[in-house]
Amino acid sequence: MKFKMGVYIGIAVILIAGGSLLIAKGKDAVSQAESRKQGVLEAEQKTIIYDKNPGTIVQVKKGIGDAVQKGEVLCKVKSTDGTEEDVLAPDTGQMSKIVVKQGDQIAQGMPVAIVQKSAYYTDLYIQEGEIQKFAVHQSVKVHFPYLDRPDQVNGVVASVAAAPQFASLRMTREKGQADLSMFLVRISVDASADLLPGMTAEVDLDELAD
Structure with a gap:
C-alpha cells in the first residue's frame, strides 16, 4: 500500500514539475493554441452582371475552370437592335461558374458568370x-x-x-x-x-x- 502511494505521489510530482516547466517556457499546448x-x-469571387442592351447569347468563349485575363471576352451577345456586345472579364482569375449558354435570352441586370479572382x-x-x-x-x-x-x-x-x-x-x-x-x-x-x-x-x- 505504501509502495503504491509512493508511486502515485512520484508521478504527481513529475507531472506538476513538467507542467510548470512548460508553462514557464510558454511552450505548453494552451499557450501555443492561444498564440x-x-x-x-x-x-475572392466576382459576379458578372450584364449591363447592356437585351439580346441573345451567340457565343460563350470560356468554360468552367478556364483561366481568364482582365478585359478578355467571355461571351458575345447579339442585341435586339442588331449590334454585337462583348461581355468582358472584370478581373484576372478563373471561371468559377457560367450562368448562360448559347441561345439564351439575356436582359440588363442578369448574371452571366462568376470569376474567381487571383x-x-x-x-x-x-x-x-x-x-x-x-x-x-x-x-x-x-x-x-x-x-x-x-x-x-x-x-x-x-x-x-x-x-x-x-x-x-x-x-x-x-x-x-x-x-x-x-x-x-x-x-x-x-x-x-x-x-x-x-x-x-x-x-x-x-x-x-x-
Whole structure:
C-alpha cells in the first residue's frame, strides 16, 4: 500500500514539475493554441452582371475552370437592335461558374458568370486584448500547417472591424463571467499553385510586433 502511494505521489510530482516547466517556457499546448489564430483560406469571387442592351447569347468563349485575363471576352451577345456586345472579364482569375449558354435570352441586370479572382483571403477572429497587434496594410506571415511541405506566404491586413456576432460572447473565468469582445481581421494572400481555397491558414501572434 505504501509502495503504491509512493508511486502515485512520484508521478504527481513529475507531472506538476513538467507542467510548470512548460508553462514557464510558454511552450505548453494552451499557450501555443492561444498564440496561433487559424482561419480558412477563401477565394475572392466576382459576379458578372450584364449591363447592356437585351439580346441573345451567340457565343460563350470560356468554360468552367478556364483561366481568364482582365478585359478578355467571355461571351458575345447579339442585341435586339442588331449590334454585337462583348461581355468582358472584370478581373484576372478563373471561371468559377457560367450562368448562360448559347441561345439564351439575356436582359440588363442578369448574371452571366462568376470569376474567381487571383487573390485569396482568410478571416481571423481576434480578442480585444490582442487586436493592437494588427493594423491595416500591415505585412503578416501566413502559415499553412497541413501542406505536405509546410509553407508560409506574405499576407497583408486588408481590414480590421468589430465582430458584432461575438459582442455578447461569454467566457468563463476562475472569478466569474466576463464579456469577451472580438474583432474580425481579414488578411489578403496572393494565390499560388500550392494553395487552394479551403486550406487552413494560420497566423502566429508571437511573430507580430506589439
